[in-house]
Amino acid sequence: MSRAGTAAGHRTEALPDLLDVVVVGGGAAGLSAALVLTRARRRVAVVDAGQPRNAPAARMHGFLGSDGLPPAELLARGRREVTGYGGHLVDGRATDVRRLSADGPHGPPVLEVGLADGTVLHARRVLVTTGLRDDVPDVPGVRERWGRDVLHCPYCHGHEVRDQPLGVLGGTPEAVTHAHVVRQWSGDVVYFTDGGTLTADERRRLVAHAIGIVDDPVTRLVVDDDRLTGVEVATGQVVPRSAVFVRPRVVPHDELLTGLGCATHPSGWVATDPTGRTSVPGVWAAGNAVNPRAQVVTAAGEGSTAAIAINDDLVEEDTADADAAFRLGLPAPVRDAV
Ligand SMILES: Cc1cc2nc3c(=O)[nH]c(=O)nc-3n(C[C@H](O)[C@H](O)[C@H](O)COP(=O)(O)OP(=O)(O)OC[C@H]3O[C@@H](n4cnc5c(N)ncnc54)[C@H](O)[C@@H]3O)c2cc1C
DSSP states (O other): OEEEOOSSOSOOEEEOSSEEEEEEOOSHHHHHHHHHHHHTTOOEEEEEOSOOTTTTOSOBOSOTTOTTBOHHHHHHHHHHHHHHTTOEEEESOEEEEEEOSOOSTTOOOOEEEEETTSOEEEEEEEEEOOOEEEEOOOOTTHHHHBTTTEESOHHHHTGGGTTSOEEEEOSSHHHHHHHHHHTTTOSOEEEEOTTOOOOHHHHHHHHHTTEEEEOSOEEEEEEETTEEEEEEETTSOEEEOSEEEOOOEEEEOOHHHHHHTOOBOTTSSBOOOTTOBOSSTTEEEOGGGTOTTOOHHHHHHHHHHHHHHHHHHHHHHHHHHHHHHHHTTOOOOOOOOO
16 A cells, blocks of 8 residues: 655545546546546545635635535535545645556556655546636735635626626736626726727727726725725826726646646647547546636536546446456456445
């Protein structure tokens, strides 16, 4: 048995020498996959660094049946469900994934997952669900208020700030579109060009949609009593706002996948088929690590889809192994079910 420990020492568990699946990333995508796989009686470990993307938000919205739940509570429930079916949770950060054997009828992939604390796990398949990083605009106050009253997704939090004075920090064509979308939730929206230029067409359409425009560069967000109260611009004017939307630059946590040589789209994001299968045999990916648009419910769905595809792939391999043994007159290989 190999030992899985943690840098923080929270958890040390005996793990099988060869797991069916290592899931790297224990957010909505990874835990949903692990739930499906453990219920399919697969030996599964979820390695998680414990920094889900939506951690700064007090509540999670738009997840049917769990709307308004604190994000950490959803994951706590998921972890309990996964361990309830015999899954292993490993607190830690995976630093590399390597293929130890070639693909083929007698050489199915064995993948090695190395963790920062020196733990090494071996698995027949690996699913990477490591999420992404939001790079927010470098405006004083934005990072501090991120996920509270500096928001990015009106579908997640627009309803909570409906009819309030809202701002949209601009500078890019996508931000202009964002302002029109945010307008769906409030009749009082101001678009801050933040020193960027608007085309005549963009300006007219904003005015037509009753969106205010402030052209001066933004200097900082104003916070009183732990609440956003306004946006200060270079003239010193403070435009009263109670929430501001931004479009962060999203950067996938895909180093494990690119390190394996997974093919990418022209955009640079790792490419998968509709089940999450990457170009590297035995390696799947799901959620924000490969899909910037995935909401919690989408990430969970992608994790579930990948899990079913992975189990099907393992069933195919198990059947081929059994058939090969049968033809040689040998007993069928035994694999421990959970
Ligand atoms: C402020 C904010 C609020 C949001 N609110 C909502 C909302 O209300 N509703 C909604 O549907 N969506 C919301 N989202 C989007 C939501 O966060 C994502 O849809 C969701 O987190 C994607 O799930 P995931 O499993 O792909 O990634 P994540 O939830 O980010 O999980 C990835 C996990 O992998 C771990 N990890 C990363 N690298 C490694 C590694 N090398 N080794 C081990 N573990 C690793 C991370 O620590 C993390 O725990 C919000 C996003 C933000 C930024």
